[in-house]
Amino acid sequence: MGSDTVEQPVGEIVISVGGRRYHALVGEHSLQEIGERCRTIGFSGRCAVISDTNVASLSADRVKQSLTSAGFKPTVITIPAGEKSKTLKQVGVICDQMIAAGLDRQSFVIGIGGGVIGDISGFVAAIYDRGIPHVQVPTTLLAMADSSIGGKTGVNTAAGKNLIGTVHHPSLVIDDLDVLKTLPKREVNQGFAEIIKHAIIADREMFDALKAVDLENLAPLIRRNIEIKSAIVARDEHDRTSERAILNFGHTVGHAIERAGDYRKFLHGEAVSLGIVASCAVSIKKAGLPPDQRDAIVDLLRQFDLPTHLPPNFPREKIFEALAYDKKFEGGKIRFVVTPQIGAAHITNDVTLNDIREAVKNL
DSSP: OOEEEEEOOEEEEEEETTTEEEEEESSSSSSGGHHHHHHHHHHOSEEEEEEEETTTIIIIIHHHHHHHTTTTTTEEEOOOOSSSGGHHHHHHHHHHHHHTTTTTTTOOEEESSSSSHHHHHHHHHHHGOOOEEEEEEEHHHIIIIITTOOOOOEEESOTTTOEEEEOOSSEEEEEGGGGGGSSSSSHHHHHHHHHEEEEHHHOOOOOOOGGGGGGOOOOOHHHHHHHHHHHHHHHSSSSSSHHGGGTTTTTTHHHHHHHTTTSSSSSSHHHHHHHHHHHHHHHHHTTOOOOHHHHHEEEHHTTTTTOSOTTTTOOOOHHHHHTTTTEEHHHHOOOOOEETTTTTEEEESSOHHHHHHHHHHHH
């Protein structure tokens, strides 16, 4: 399965995966183009615009107006902001609203928001009438650079994160850089955790460039991260081999920290930052990562005010309880992502729970 990412002069990237092609548009003022963009790729009729209470008041009206002007009949569905909304119960509520609005197999779903909205709107699109198209409109740096690409969708259960889901690639991704200007600094910073992760596993040059990144011109950085992730996904679309799994660097421990903190203590990117530090400790022991490269990674995380140590009173035992439900455990064995050097990563089954416990203890 090959990968093709072709950057276009107008700020578009053409992504090819599994025999499908879709466009990611990266630029300014692109929300107002969404109606025409959807019409260009052949959509018509009714659509659901799914957003949350943080984003809907800022962006949903503009999107609805653009869609209406292009001849669509949009229904805006707003859900409570936050990880707590990623449940099957919330999916049912959304689907009931879509049914009531008359959406059918010719309809489509637009998700406007961060990673939570991308995950739940994509999952709804994947199961509604056995699957209708999905348009990703990410409004956070994390979602633009990472979660909106690759087609993973899903919801959480009491046991863990994203345990129920499917792969359902978007038909279109629209990254409007204007919306990043409305984000709090903490929200922007958490996006850099996933960007740094991409650099660690695949791009030493980008890692070095991040030390002097231009925060006023993030378009080239976002495009590069889309290219990195889409190329990896194309080699292992359904996460069946170790290729796509390297994108989980830092996530085994990161997801467990999120759950241990009841999804309130840390943002996703912050938890991933801590997971990256733990994974570096494991990598020194199991993959030969030079300690000075581990220190460079920690320094870069700190540059973006990302956490590299757990609070003293954090319930570490809950982290180990959460690990048992991680999707990266197969047949009782841990599929752990390690990095032997910045710019490379691989899966190993040679990591034990004791190795992880030791790394977490030192966080």
